[in-house]
Amino acid sequence: MNPQWSRRHVLDTDDWSRAEIETVLDQSRAMVEVLSRPIRRAPALRGRTVILFFAEASTRTRVSFELAAKALSADVTNITATGSSLEKGESLYDTARTLEALGGDVLVMRHASSGAPYFVARRTSAAVINAGDGTHAHPSQGLLDAFTLREALGDLEGKRIAIVGDILHSRVARSDIHTLVPLGARITLSGPPTLVPAAWRCGQPPSGVTYEPDVDRALDGADAAIVLRLQRERQQAGLLPSLREYSRVWGIDVGRMGRMRAGAPVMHPGPMNEGVEIDAAVAHGSRSLIEKQVTNGVAVRMALLYLLAAGSAALLEDRA
Amino acid sequence: MRRALARIGHEIVERDRDLSRLAIVGIRARGDALAARLCETIRANEGVEIPLGAIDITLYRDDLTRVGYAPVVRESAIPFSVDDRVLVLVDDVLFTGRTIRAAMDALVDYGRPRAIRLAVLVDRGHRELPIRADFVGKNVPTAIDDDVRVHLVEVDGRDEVELFKAEVPV
Numbered sequence: 001m002n003p004q005w006s007r008r009h010v011l012d013t014d015d016w017s018r019a020e021i022e023t024v025l026d027q028s029r030a031m032v033e034v035l036s037r038p039i040r041r042a043p044a045l046r047g048r049t050v051i052l053f054f055a056e057a058s059t060r061t062r063v064s065f066e067l068a069a070k071a072l073s074a075d076v077t078n079i080t081a082t083g084s085s086l087e088k089g090e091s092l093y094d095t096a097r098t099l100e101a102l103g104g105d106v107l108v109m110r111h112a113s114s115g116a117p118y119f120v121a122r123r124t125s126a127a128v129i130n131a132g133d134g135t136h137a138h139p140s141q142g143l144l145d146a147f148t149l150r151e152a153l154g155d156l157e158g159k160r161i162a163i164v165g166d167i168l169h170s171r172v173a174r175s176d177i178h179t180l181v182p183l184g185a186r187i188t189l190s191g192p193p194t195l196v197p198a199a200w201r202c203g204q205p206p207s208g209v210t211y212e213p214d215v216d217r218a219l220d221g222a223d224a225a226i227v228l229r230l231q232r233e234r235q236q237a238g239l240l241p242s243l244r245e246y247s248r249v250w251g252i253d254v255g256r257m258g259r260m261r262a263g264a265p266v267m268h269p270g271p272m273n274e275g276v277e278i279d280a281a282v283a284h285g286s287r288s289l290i291e292k293q294v295t296n297g298v299a300v301r302m303a304l305l306y307l308l309a310a311g312s313a314a315l316l317e318d319r320a
Numbered sequence: 321m322r323r324a325l326a327r328i329g330h331e332i333v334e335r336d337r338d339l340s341r342l343a344i345v346g347i348r349a350r351g352d353a354l355a356a357r358l359c360e361t362i363r364a365n366e367g368v369e370i371p372l373g374a375i376d377i378t379l380y381r382d383d384l385t386r387v388g389y390a391p392v393v394r395e396s397a398i399p400f401s402v403d404d405r406v407l408v409l410v411d412d413v414l415f416t417g418r419t420i421r422a423a424m425d426a427l428v429d430y431g432r433p434r435a436i437r438l439a440v441l442v443d444r445g446h447r448e449l450p451i452r453a454d455f456v457g458k459n460v461p462t463a464i465d466d467d468v469r470v471h472l473v474e475v476d477g478r479d480e481v482e483l484f485k486a487e488v489p490v
Contacts, residue, residue, distance in 0.1 A: 039429040042379035310390035
């Protein structure tokens with residue numbers, strides 16, 4: 001049995017213990033091996049149904065969950081915002097009830113509103129995985145970043161990770177912090193002051209996190225860098241003077257990579273704006289783990305689906 | 321236990337003279353330790369290095385819907401192509417046969433072996449599937465509610481086979 005795991009949903013990692021995070025990362029290792037076999041499919045979730053409910057645009061996360069579910073032999077159903085009843089004005093409450101009636105075992109959901117997966121989790125018997133809600137959390141991304149960093153750097157205890165870019169709107173940054181800090185990493189955030197939460201800039205960052213307004217100093221001696229996507233609509237909102245200035249002041253190029261520890265890797269959750277937040281030579285260079293992140297993402301999501309859907313919640317309730 | 325493994329080692333070699341296509345695969349968590357010992361025995365006797373693998377069958381269990389928590393999945397490691405090889409599957413105790421069924425399903429996901437044979441340290445009977453062992457360390461007659469536990473130095477710090485008799489209601 002898995003003594004470290006008794007969660008019914010994966011909504012955010014902010015209340016997870018180190019042991020829970022390590023359980024997912026250890027199970028992910030075994031899943032990487034499954035994906036390396038000639039037949040990349042194990043029967044663990046045969047007969048289980050995974051519903052992918054993406055009310056906000058996504059390619060890689062949705063496909064990643066779909067491949068993960070199929071690699072464990074689950075049945076997969078897709079619901080997207082366009083072409084579904086959401087377009088006709090159905091409320092989230094009614095959608096949740098409908099999905100409940102359809103009888104999925106796991107509901108993977110993305111939504112533009114922070115907290116939407118919590119709302120749904122309280123109203124369904126399915127296990128809910130948050131695949132990104134507004135600016136709040138993206139736990140599977142945080143876990144796959146931790147997994148990728150641990151594979152590249154070994155134990156993360158005392159390692160310093162720089163996270164650069166639009167912190168304010170980034171659910172990836174939040175989930176990275178909540179996953180990497182419990183594993184012993186120290187985080188240095190750097191980004192335009194308009195794109196960093198005021199409290200974090202003014203001396204009250206989360207535990208294990210510091211803010212460094214100078215990106216070069218943030219990178220000095222760092223063990224790895226995570227570059228965040230600049231959402232172009234932020235410029236229209238008046239938070240940035242121009243993309244060109246952003247690229248010059250905050251963009252990660254080969255010169256800036258040289259400030260980090262020798263060989264230190266760079267990651268990006270995608271999709272990238274090459275030439276804005278990250279230079280093409282860095283994104284496709286030998287120190288880029290960006291493609292590894294995509295591959296590892298499938299294994300980490302297999303681990304989450306397995307932990308939530310293998311075993312029977314009904315039996316657990318009997319035991320309690 | 322040492323003598324039983326030595327004998328199984330000899331039997332494996334006698335059964336398949338062509339050692340070049342042989343490989344040994346242990347089922348985690350104790351079959352893999354026994355498999356490593358068998359490899360060592362064959363290397364000592366024949367001077368041949370037999371490829372060694374380990375397989376975890378958790379994702380192939382037929383009772384995943386009948387347990388509470390999801391059981392821990394350990395990493396499998398088959399560092400060779402199984403195509404056209406004679407695989408000797410190794411486990412500590414053969415009981416219902418369900419573990420072996422799962423292991424065979426897992427192995428064929430790696431390719432098409434020429435044959436799969438089965439070596440176990442203890443056969444305690446009470447099969448629920450049509451499966452039998454090719455190489456047996458010791459047959460131990462048991463009642464279905466008894467418990468047979470194999471302890472190995474590599475996992476448990478000591479080599480021992482324990483038989484716990486089920487309590488007979490008076």
